[in-house]
Amino acid sequence: MMQSSPAGAQAQRPAPAGILLCHNHLMKILIGMFDSPFVRRVAVSMRLLGIPFEHRDWSVGRDLERIRAHNPLGRVPVLLLEDGIALIESAAILDYLDELAGAERALLPHSGTARRNALHLMALATGAAEKGALQVYERVFRPADKAHEPWLARLRTQVAGALTELEQRCAARSGPWLVGDRMTQADISVSCALGFLDGAVALAAEPQRYPALRTLVKRCEALPEFAASRLDFTAPASTA
Numbered sequence: 001m002m003q004s005s006p007a008g009a010q011a012q013r014p015a016p017a018g019i020l021l022c023h024n025h026l027m028k029i030l031i032g033m034f035d036s037p038f039v040r041r042v043a044v045s046m047r048l049l050g051i052p053f054e055h056r057d058w059s060v061g062r063d064l065e066r067i068r069a070h071n072p073l074g075r076v077p078v079l080l081l082e083d084g085i086a087l088i089e090s091a092a093i094l095d096y097l098d099e100l101a102g103a104e105r106a107l108l109p110h111s112g113t114a115r116r117n118a119l120h121l122m123a124l125a126t127g128a129a130e131k132g133a134l135q136v137y138e139r140v141f142r143p144a145d146k147a148h149e150p151w152l153a154r155l156r157t158q159v160a161g162a163l164t165e166l167e168q169r170c171a172a173r174s175g176p177w178l179v180g181d182r183m184t185q186a187d188i189s190v191s192c193a194l195g196f197l198d199g200a201v202a203l204a205a206e207p208q209r210y211p212a213l214r215t216l217v218k219r220c221e222a223l224p225e226f227a228a229s230r231l232d233f234t235a236p237a238s239t240a
């Protein structure tokens with residue numbers, strides 16, 4: 001049974017026998033592998049904000065049923081709270097984390113042009129990651145003889161379009177970070193997306209292609225909060 005919530009981002013479901021793990025748990029639990037840019041941006045944000053968590057590196061391939069017990073979509077990240085509530089959808093989880101941290105420390109600028117710019121850059125980054133993930137799903141979940149090249153070409157064009165705009169915006173910035181004079185969620189989400197695309201669609205094979213983005217990613221990846229959740233991409237195993 002699922003309890004609906006006004007925010008639409010929370011689901012509380014009793015876990016099937018054998019996978020109950022977190023009621024009255026003392027710490028938040030982040031479910032999902034760090035090679036997912038969506039899981040990773042949550043993990044990096046929690047570390048930057050000093051919010052402790054335990055990690056369950058469940059795979060959307062082999063652990064699909066365990067994940068579905070907390071998110072009917074079978075997607076990660078899921079953040080299990082101490083009271084058993086499961087938060088889903090990385091943007092909604094980040095919103096919750098910023099609320100916990102308070103306006104001064106929140107990773108997304110709170111208003112105005114800075115907020116709109118950050119949200120725009122984050123949408124490009126997560127959109128590119130989603131289009132990259134769809135290319136992976138084509139390889140993993142569809143028989144090779146049924147792959148449809150025009151669809152894959154469209155996905156590649158969409159990734160390249162998003163990264164080209166991100167590169168332009170990154171090259172045009174005046175300081176070390178994408179928005180304002182401190183690291184924001186835009187830097188985190190962009191870096192996590194690039195790291196994912198490096199492995200998922202072999203973007204790493206073209207290191208010269210997005211130079212300004214590469215500089216930004218290098219700055220982020222040098223931080224311990226990024227290093228603590230770095231994992232080379234591995235395609236999920238097909239469960240079909």
Ligand SMILES: N[C@@H](CCC(=O)N[C@@H](CS)C(=O)NCC(=O)O)C(=O)O
Binds near residue numbers: 076
């Ligand atoms: N919009 C979602 C995307 C999450 C997402 O697509 N996660 C991937 C892992 S990178 C997943 O769970 N894929 C499994 C599936 O969709 O079947 C979010 O931001 O949380």
